[in-house]
Amino acid sequence: MAHSTQLYRNRLLALAAIVFLAVRTDASSGIGFDLHHRFSPVVRQWAEKRAAAHAPGSSWLPEEEAPRQGSLEYHSALSRHDRALFARRRGLANNADGQMSTYTFADGNATSSSHLDGYLHYAEVEVGTPSTKFLVALDTGSDLFWVPCECKQCAATVNTTYSPRQSSTSKTVSCDNPLCDRPDECAAAMANSTSSSCPYEVDYVSANTGSSGVLVQDVLHLKRENSKQQSVQAPVVLGCGQVQTGDFLNGAAAGGLMGLGMDKVSVPSVLATSGVVASDSFSMCFSSDGVGRINFGDAGSPGQAQTPLFVPGNSRSTYYNISVTAISVDNSKPTPVEFAVVVDSGSSYTYLSDPAYTLLTTSLNSRVSDPKADYSGQLFEYCYSVSPGQTNVTVPEVRLTTKGGAVFPVPWPIVPVYGSIDGGPDQPIGYCLGVIKNDNDVDTIGQNFMTGLKVVFDRSRSVLGWEKFDCYKDVKIQDSVSPNTIPWSSDTASGSPDNAPWSPDFVPFAPLTPLPRIPSMSSSSSSAFGGLSLMLLLVLLATSMAG
Template sequence: MPLILNNNSSFILMNLAFTILIFSLNFLPHDAANITAATTTSPEFSTSVLNVTTALNQVHHVLSLKPSFHLHQNHEQQQQQTQHTLSPSSSSSFSFQLHPRESLFNAHHHNYRSLVLTRLRRDSARVSWITSHLNKSNLRPEHLSAPVTSGVSQGTGEYFARIGVGQPTQHFYIVPDTGSDINWIQCKPCNQCYKQSDPIFDPSTSSSYALVPCKAKQCKDSELTGCYKNGCEYDVFYGDGSFSSGVLVTETLSLGKNGSVKRVPIGCGHLNHGTFAGAAGILGLGRGALSFQAHIKASSFSYCLVYRDTNKSSTLEFNSPRPGDSVTAPLLSNPKLKTFYYVGVTGVSVGGRRVSIPSSTFAIKPSGMGGIIVDSGTTVTRLPTPAFNAMRDAFVELTRHLRRAKGFLILDTCYDFSSVTVATVPTVSFELSGGGSWRLPVLGYLIPVDDKGTFCFAFAPSVEPVSIIGNVQQQGTRVSFDLVNSVIGFSTDKCS
């Protein structure tokens, strides 16, 4: 006798069959399960494929990297003979190389878990520093480019650039930082200095070194500077207790094959303390008057942060055109806190579905709180707790078929991929107020935290109402800041 099913019973059986299929995958041979994960997607939501094997191979690779900072020295000596002077008011483009921290200054961690722990501790200090500024504020041209390497950030730091200082040129690794308004390096004589990879800058050997007098406009342009007996001095303090204090000077900065820029305001630090991982100081890319791009009157700058577990590099560029495939949003400013770059965001999506978060969550309030900052120094993206919970819960709902793992410090949503080579996961996107959607690379939101196959959702809650887009989410994406038209652009796979 044929079995007759009504609509309700058909629906129940279909769901039962899907449940049995998912359950049985856990008991398939690994190769069969991997093939299914790589080729099966749900018609109900959009997915990305995480190549677990490739990511773990890179994890093992980064632990074996040898420091490479010494490789630049001979090349730099050759470049010194061919430099030309760049005018701060010109519109030509130039760039620096950017390098990840571990490719230059491997700290010889015993395992990858230890490395991630160190990164997250630096990250917490960075976030504390940013929120302290927010709370305090609530109370009161040339196309240039340079290499960007994953390395240190302010009080932390995951990416480095190489620049020359003085005449004749002395070369140093520094941390490009969109959250800093002032450039500075450690200088002799050192009353107190932390250990750096290059010899400390000696101003007495530079013919282009000049003190900034108290009456100069540069000495009055920032709350970080003040007039003392010996002229203009500066003080910078960070959230983890790091600091730099010294005199404000002007110096020639050399940009490799791009040439040099004269009379750049830079702090010469005689009293310094911090965890800057071998870097000599900071290249300030914030919106303040003493920052590097303010001095050169840049119309734009951009960077692409390579994945931090590689030994590749990308570029920090000035006055270069924005990639044509960029998704864009308004570049906003906070009148209460002018240092940081805010982006117009209306929401987030998981699996192609808009998460139920009020758009006002990402708006800058009249008090100066709220908004969402794009920051090169923060590691893990922070969202206000209600917004984070909604996003996290949406992700968990669409990953019920994946094996969970214990949380890892601030990362409370983790997965055990130790028995698979690929995993299919929901997509994650920021919905921009310009109407576009910035879809993150899968390693921009699921990151390995050990060498065994534990991956965690790289977002964390913030007790403050401000949101911060960190450098994990920015990996593999060229982030372009159009300073003239107040537009920010995101273009994936533009690091080469």
């Protein structure tokens, strides 16, 4: 392909927000992935290797383009990202498996992400027979799995396309197939041609972004997580994406998109319905050092706390909504306050509206002993400074009482702030309460409120479960009395957050620029497959960001 090196370099930069998921195969705990921040050394090495293989001489993202982790610019970028994604909501739905059927993609789960379009996770998947590989965006807020196919209008960066005709396992999804939920479009298509294939069209609000084509059935290549690592050809429904528009022509999900929602056409739903997987649940574990895990098929433990998931009103919401009935800080008596929140591991911070916001922040503020700080351009109402040489920070624990009485603990509800003193290297200079006053319709519990927990999304029982957890040892951590004393140091060896004793692990995603083009909720009734998610079901936990 002409200009292939430049195209790959452009694509690499377009996918600059990299997250690396190293597969951890543990038969006892399902499909396990390690999550690393896109600027961690592991990810940088991975990206450089891929760049060298595809485009010799191309380089990784220039460090000067990235805001320093923990800096005010960093948090500002995160907030812009969050507010952009609130244009649409997504649920964290996934397939699952049981003791006899846990799976991962045949090629593992190394993923890349793009700050330009808000997709955080990509995975290399194999489809068809013989198999064809695609780097697809993983989208928890939509349902259809589609790849570029028989292209009439696809992104210029697409160098692999799927052809149903060349796959011996491909089957047409006809208009009378129960998986085809497009009666009007089918009637129109059949009137204009002899084809009986089920058409699909997914439209998104953002800049006329969409994908359309026809549905087909084929196999997705997986591996069973056991000592033998058997290969499995799992039947799935996918869209033969013939026409892409808007952001899909500008680098967003150029290789396709895998929806992981709750609709019957989604990959998790098809796998569960066909019996390939046994348990319709998954968990995400958020370690305090910025490394996390996601396990499909993990329904949690008998002793975990849990609360019902609910769908508001008569909507077809696929979000993970829970009800909060009271808030307490430290060991104070819970104060009644009722509100609904979306548990969203893809949101960097937590967003609450009044009266919950004021109740929580004022209660926290009254218990923090460090001096108040006024950082120029700060996003958070409550920030505090630390003294040079300060070795720890005492943070009150937040407890959210949920419907049914279970308490959702928030061990470390803060975000660190890094900055330069007298022109020196970056170092921790303070911290803020990681709660932002909500100016949107839906309140959100973000990733920073889930650090230190394993959160279980159990779709089969419609419950959200959680417990304090050691993601490395795969064991529950005994609850402790708050407040928490967090190791802290402003005297790092190199002046980089990489070497801080306590790394800022609550700041998962730092877009390098404002987000001008954000996929949004599906705009019309013609989209039966839901909105395009900005964030993956996979949580981005921040590890060290190259300084």
